[in-house]
Amino acid sequence: MRTSTAKVLAQGRVRLTPLHLDNIYTHFHWNNDPELNHLDSEIPYAEEAFGDFKRRFEEMVYHPSPDGRDFEIYAEDGTLIGVAYLTRISPHNQHCTVGVTIGDRRYWGKGYGREALDAVLGYCFNELGMHRVSAETFEYNVAWRRLVEGMGFREEGVERDYLYRDGRYWDKVIYAILDTEYRAHRAEAA
Numbered sequence: 001m002r003t004s005t006a007k008v009l010a011q012g013r014v015r016l017t018p019l020h021l022d023n024i025y026t027h028f029h030w031n032n033d034p035e036l037n038h039l040d041s042e043i044p045y046a047e048e049a050f051g052d053f054k055r056r057f058e059e060m061v062y063h064p065s066p067d068g069r070d071f072e073i074y075a076e077d078g079t080l081i082g083v084a085y086l087t088r089i090s091p092h093n094q095h096c097t098v099g100v101t102i103g104d105r106r107y108w109g110k111g112y113g114r115e116a117l118d119a120v121l122g123y124c125f126n127e128l129g130m131h132r133v134s135a136e137t138f139e140y141n142v143a144w145r146r147l148v149e150g151m152g153f154r155e156e157g158v159e160r161d162y163l164y165r166d167g168r169y170w171d172k173v174i175y176a177i178l179d180t181e182y183r184a185h186r187a188e189a190a
């Protein structure tokens, strides 16, 4: 388990824990889901063999990179519904990048993504002392764009024609929120 660097976070109905090796089959299923790949990965979809995934997942669980954190997301009924992660953590510059994937479609569009991102942002700003948190997606990922915009992220720009998919190019959209903006947004929402 990634107990050394990730902890348990709770926010509303969701609970975020370190990755558990026991859940490898659920993670493997999401890893080989073409629709999730389309929405959250720039690597073209290719089915990965279980043995290869297992080696990668064990590495994430037992030897996590110091510049990242991975969490499992649980709903209030105890179901493992997705993953959340921080990457490119720079303690010196106090910035990182975040992402959330609700892998279980039955839980889409019900506010779980928002609560998970809220938990992750609280962790970034209140516990890791980040100054800036960024998020990226492709122009067609409307749900993620609405989610981060609703949480107070600002669109900072696009990397034009970044992704080649379905026979055409798509922009990558970059968002970020600063600690002052995060606190102002939370105060406004309270």
Ligand SMILES: CC(C)(COP(=O)(O)OP(=O)(O)OC[C@H]1O[C@@H](n2cnc3c(N)ncnc32)[C@H](O)[C@@H]1OP(=O)(O)O)[C@@H](O)C(=O)NCCC(=O)NCCS
Pocket: 036, 039, 040, 082, 098, 099, 100, 101, 102, 103, 107, 108, 109, 110, 111, 112, 113, 114, 115, 136, 137, 141, 142, 143, 144, 146, 147, 150
């Ligand atoms: C993107 C994702 C995390 C959103 O989580 P969710 O629990 O489904 O979304 P929520 O219910 O919290 O809603 C968040 C916002 O997205 C909007 N939204 C959710 N699903 C949507 C959809 N299919 N189309 C358009 N908007 C959508 C909601 O209306 C809400 O915006 P609003 O407050 O302006 O109304 C989730 O759909 C997901 O995991 N998708 C696949 C992976 C992915 O795209 N990850 C993000 C890239 S790292």
